[in-house]
Amino acid sequence: MTTNSQQLSLQGRKATQARDWRTVDDCANKLLRLSPSNPEGYFFKGLVEKASQHPNIASEAFEKALSLDSARYDAAIELASQYVIAMRNTEAIALLENYTSNLSNSPRYLDMAGTIYTDIGLSSLALPLYQKANELQPGIDLFSANLAACSIFLGKIKDARDIYLALLEKNPLHQRNHYQLSRLERATDDHHIVQMKAVLEQATLPPHRNIFIYYALAKELEDLERWDESFHFYKQAGDAVTTVSNYDVSKDETLIQKIMDTCTPEWLADRKLSSPLGRQDKSPIFVLGLPRTGTTLTERILASHSSVESIGETKYLESIMRTLSGIPSVEKMTPEMIDALAPMDTTAIANGYLDAVSYLLGDKPLFIEKLPYNFLYIGFIVKAFPNAKIVRLKRNPMDSCFAIYKQPFTWAYKFSYNLDDLARYYLAHDKLFSYWRNLLGDQLIEVEYETLVNDSENQTRILLDRLGLDFEDACLNFEQNETATTTASSVQVREKIHSRSVLRWKRYEEQLKPLRTHLEAAGIRVE
Structure with a gap:
């Protein structure tokens, strides 16, 4: 790769992180003008089309990148994600099987591969990928949350509970994690309820952004047989969604x-x-x-x-x-x-x-x-x-x-x-x-x-x-x-x-x- 190509590649990857798809597309075009057989250019093209929700066009670009460089595991996993959208699940699985062994140094694509397996109902295959992503790069909330959700699907409730507790210790204001934790066991005291009410008191969000904390509070109050207070929060949640749902x-x-x-x-x-x-x-x-x-x-x-x-x-x-x-x-x-x-x-x-x-x-x-x-x-x-x-x-x-x-x-x-x-x-x-x-x-x-x-x-x-x-x-x-x-x-x-x-x-x-x-x-x- 020439110096110009290396600079364009670096620029395109930075733009990808910023979700600046216009710049990513510009880098792709420049790379392909410099060298029509540059897999990086087609990879960037695939990312742009993926962001634009054009799975068939994105697939063609990722396929081209792979045909030019079969070692591009990033293109393979991205391609698998687009195959799933097109219901080409067997082909997606074949890509994952062929390339997951190459992901040992890429927690991001380990997590993405796990998510693809989860989306197509193969959580047991997703779990070790999520675990490996968390081992390679601990402390990434998305990786932890995906591992916790997968653990629930597979009945590993204690593992999921430990992950959510760690996430909430790191960020006590994360409402969806409070909700997920509330689902895992019956409340026997109001310890978590007190924590969640404190979160709600600090919240400056509109009601429809608080629905998960409302549901979590309602569920645990119901566990404790505090019926009136429980219904109050169920109704708050339902009313909050109704105001923005535009449902007829x-x-x-x-x-x-x-x-x-x-x-x-x-x-x-x-x-x-x-x-x-x-x-x-x-x-x-x-x-x-x-x-x-x-x-x-x-x-x-x-x-x-x-x-x-x-x-x-x-x-x-x-x-x-x-x-x-x-x-x-x-x-x-x-x-x-x-x-x-x-x-x-x-x-x-x-x-x-x-x-x-x-x-x-x-x-x-x-x-x-x-x-x-x-x-x-x-x-x-x-x-x-x-x-x-x-x-x-x-x-x-x-x-x-x-x-x-x-x-x-x-x-x-x-x-x-x-x-x-x-x-x-x-x-x-x-x-x-x-x-x-x-x-x-x-x-x-x-x-x-x-x-x-x-x-x-x-x-x-x-x-x-x-x-x-x-x-x-x-x-x-x-x-x-x-x-x-x-x-x-x-x-x-x-x-x-x-x-x-x-x-x-x-x-x-x-x-x-x-x-x-x-x-x-x-x-x-x-x-």
Whole structure:
């Protein structure tokens, strides 16, 4: 590399750290004018396109850099990150497998490789990379936080707790770390509550920037049975998000009605093929429903069976359908997407989805996809996968709504932050499943959370029988299943089954009166 090239490389790397993409692009162009075969120029081009959210163009640039210098591990890891966005997961994994051994002196790319593995549901492969990044460069908060989160996914709760305590000792004002710590165990005293209230008193942020400390306080106050004070902070959190969410529940009500209007018996009967091409050996079980209704519990029970494996919560079905629709919406589903998808041969959905998840599948005949909001796609699921089973979890309406209200889902479930929105969404969801219940027959299996936790062995036997499976004792000992889980219930699933959450809403009966009134006025029985 010439002196000019070295100077441009140094300038480009400094600009990258400053996220000055115009300068990075300028350096790339100058490098390539000096030498069209300079891998650094293409690497910079890839970074610019990555920052501009152009994964296909970024991939081409990183591929070119690698073709010119196969030792460029930075280009390889960056390329893997772009492959994941394009759902080219098998290729991404191949890059990681080939290059992670070259990262022994690069904590940044060790951490990035770990994040890629985490994003595609391979937390067990991510953990040693995060650990190595922290060993090489201790004291980097991002590396520590990623290691802590991965530890939670893998059930290493004590390790995660130690990391969060160290992070908070270093920065006591970090609200999200307080929230993560609060999730890891039940509060038995108000020591952490006092600390968090002090943080809140010092905060000069607008309310929507304090939501994680609100949720953390509410959760620990609930642990201590200080119900009124707990609800005060849950409401503060929900109100804070509502002010900035720009959410209109009527749009979701319209969407759910559109699903029912489109996915008619006649539409479902028009199946081009009986199964995806060449995929008769794999049958999916879609575990779904409203969040916080027992979907993770059910997944863990089923995944403990010798004939079943879980691929966790993936968004590949959503991504495939968005891509096929040709509509670049940020929403999970829209009426326009339904109109675009409805006339299509759903074999494309099935094969696209199975291609995307193939790297997660072993040799077991059944696999679970557990993403609660897949209920939006049931019509397309049963048309694309005629042999699929739909396991829908349902729970006491008040417990269901309140459990959702208590959880910071960011933007995954925008209806969750306001009790009126929650009630309206619940009613639309209930109407949707009344529709599917009449239409799908035995293909829809409904499981009541309360019955499952109070009569676990009998209900597990019934569920397995509905799925055509023999009973196995391992299904009752799901807490011994060491596979990763990345859901909001990642801590609770390490516990034995319990009924502590049944009728939890009764502790907040006065505060939840408006919710109850709304549901009962629509004919929903809450007791």
